[in-house]
Amino acid sequence: MTVAARQPPLHSAHLAAGASMVNFAGWDMPVNYGSQIEEHRAVRDDAGMFDISHMLALDLAGPDATTWLRGLLANDVSKLKESGKSLYSCMLNERGGVIDDLIVYRFSDADYRIAVNAGTADKDVAWMRRHIAATGANVTLQARRDPAMIAVKGPRAIERATAPRAEAMWNALATASAKPCGLGARDTLRLEAGMNRYGQDMDDEVSPLNAGLSWTVDRKNEAGDFAGRAALQATPATRRPLGLIHEDKGVLRSHMTVFTAAGEGETISGSFSPSPEKSIVCARLPLATRPGESVEVDIRGKRLTARTVKLPFVRNGKAIVCPPRRPEMAGIFRDRQRDVQPGRSLSRPPSRSENTMSKVPSNLKYTKSHEWVRVEDDGTLTIGVTDHAQEALGDIVFLELPEAGRQLAASEACAVIESVKAASDIYAPVAGEVLAANQDAIDAPESVNADAYANWLFKLKPADGDAVAALMDAAAYETDIAQA
Numbered sequence: 001m002t003v004a005a006r007q008p009p010l011h012s013a014h015l016a017a018g019a020s021m022v023n024f025a026g027w028d029m030p031v032n033y034g035s036q037i038e039e040h041r042a043v044r045d046d047a048g049m050f051d052i053s054h055m056l057a058l059d060l061a062g063p064d065a066t067t068w069l070r071g072l073l074a075n076d077v078s079k080l081k082e083s084g085k086s087l088y089s090c091m092l093n094e095r096g097g098v099i100d101d102l103i104v105y106r107f108s109d110a111d112y113r114i115a116v117n118a119g120t121a122d123k124d125v126a127w128m129r130r131h132i133a134a135t136g137a138n139v140t141l142q143a144r145r146d147p148a149m150i151a152v153k154g155p156r157a158i159e160r161a162t163a164p165r166a167e168a169m170w171n172a173l174a175t176a177s178a179k180p181c182g183l184g185a186r187d188t189l190r191l192e193a194g195m196n197r198y199g200q201d202m203d204d205e206v207s208p209l210n211a212g213l214s215w216t217v218d219r220k221n222e223a224g225d226f227a228g229r230a231a232l233q234a235t236p237a238t239r240r241p242l243g244l245i246h247e248d249k250g251v252l253r254s255h256m257t258v259f260t261a262a263g264e265g266e267t268i269s270g271s272f273s274p275s276p277e278k279s280i281v282c283a284r285l286p287l288a289t290r291p292g293e294s295v296e297v298d299i300r301g302k303r304l305t306a307r308t309v310k311l312p313f314v315r316n317g318k319a320i321v322c323p324p325r326r327p328e329m330a331g332i333f334r335d336r337q338r339d340v341q342p343g344r345s346l347s348r349p350p351s352r353s354e355n356t357m358s359k360v361p362s363n364l365k366y367t368k369s370h371e372w373v374r375v376e377d378d379g380t381l382t383i384g385v386t387d388h389a390q391e392a393l394g395d396i397v398f399l400e401l402p403e404a405g406r407q408l409a410a411s412e413a414c415a416v417i418e419s420v421k422a423a424s425d426i427y428a429p430v431a432g433e434v435l436a437a438n439q440d441a442i443d444a445p446e447s448v449n450a451d452a453y454a455n456w457l458f459k460l461k462p463a464d465g466d467a468v469a470a471l472m473d474a475a476a477y478e479t480d481i482a483q484a
Helices: 011-017 036-045 065-072 118-134 167-176 181-193 229-234 328-335 387-393 441-443 465-469 474-481
Strands: 019-025 025-030 048-053 054-059 088-090 098-109 109-116 139-142 148-155 239-248 255-258 263-273 278-286 294-297 300-307 373-374 379-384 398-400 414-420 423-427 432-437 458-461
Touching: 011 025, 011 441, 025 036, 025 181, 036 048, 036 181, 048 167, 048 181, 054 065, 054 118, 065 118, 088 229, 109 118, 118 139, 148 167, 181 263, 181 278, 229 239, 239 263, 239 294, 255 278, 255 300, 278 300, 387 441, 458 465
Parallel strands: none
Antiparallel strands: 019 025, 048 148, 054 109, 054 139, 088 098, 098 109, 239 278, 239 300, 255 263, 255 294, 263 278, 294 300, 373 379, 379 458, 398 414, 414 423, 432 458
């Protein structure tokens, strides 16, 4: 049985702003409102606002609240001396693994609010209630789903925030030129800051010492052992977090093997970075690895060179390890005004009900994997990806196309197209010989977003003309999209 995604309090405001919505941890949340790259840059240059109402607020109250939190969390809440101050901490299990990373807000010594991640909310509450029962603490814990939560970020964030209530605040921020931002921009901003994402970069089996979060572990806490402290003392760090910058084309992603002089490591979070316009990734590497070293990363079976850097990649809104972005690229993305859905593969584009119908020219042939095919007068084929496909991918940043002379089988994966969020294969619509690849598209992959049908990818001499005739026409492709 499919359970409908829950809607945050600002759901109607997101739809009114043209957001592309996705199911995130059981909530219908905006992934972007157009270009993820432009949302990212709005936060770097001005102000952006994020709906984080899917996170769970927990109100903790009682005379034992401070003491209980000091035994629950690896960081020490007694550092909070003033009302309204907050503290970031990991909550650990007995093995020293991270149950969740969370934020604690102090109102008084007997009154706190805790914000936990949406995907771990049930697990967190269960763990906390067991901890209350085990300690006999005189506290109450109340889950709150009524508050809406908005995060406003950027150098001009404070001056944009003026209204007292959630939807009024959201609308006032929009009027004051704060740009609505979705989950996509949140992820690339987090990555540039070298921050962990729970479930991807750490979980119940990862120690904060290996996740670069030793600064959140308060080892001076003399009030008693917090959960997981003994395990941390018995198991020192075996990895160190470093950033990697890929100087060549292509995008570093998670779970790629890294080869260093001191042994193998693994990437954990990676993407194209809009601020320095480089492919960057956070990695866990052998302790002996140092910033400034050259390493190799296995990218789709190829060992390509990257260099190690100290995190973060961006500080105070400025890239500190890479050159500034190319101005010609910014203009193309700034001109794009439409709903897009990055993070989906080409095999799962948005349906008609999810998005405005894309352009489907009637003079072309189409495939189920969303390539378009134009039959030229001499019988050769010009091939690209459909407008529907580029909308599904979002901001495209890299193309790897087949070389001239390569023989392709029908439906063979022969090229790669990557956006900020995801990488997808491109398939040969029919068997044949590659005649040419579009170097202009390789040099400026974002041009495919500007016009998917004007910017072809490769040309093919088909081995069988009958196979071309069997491809879908425009009407059949539209039906296929609608039924997806």
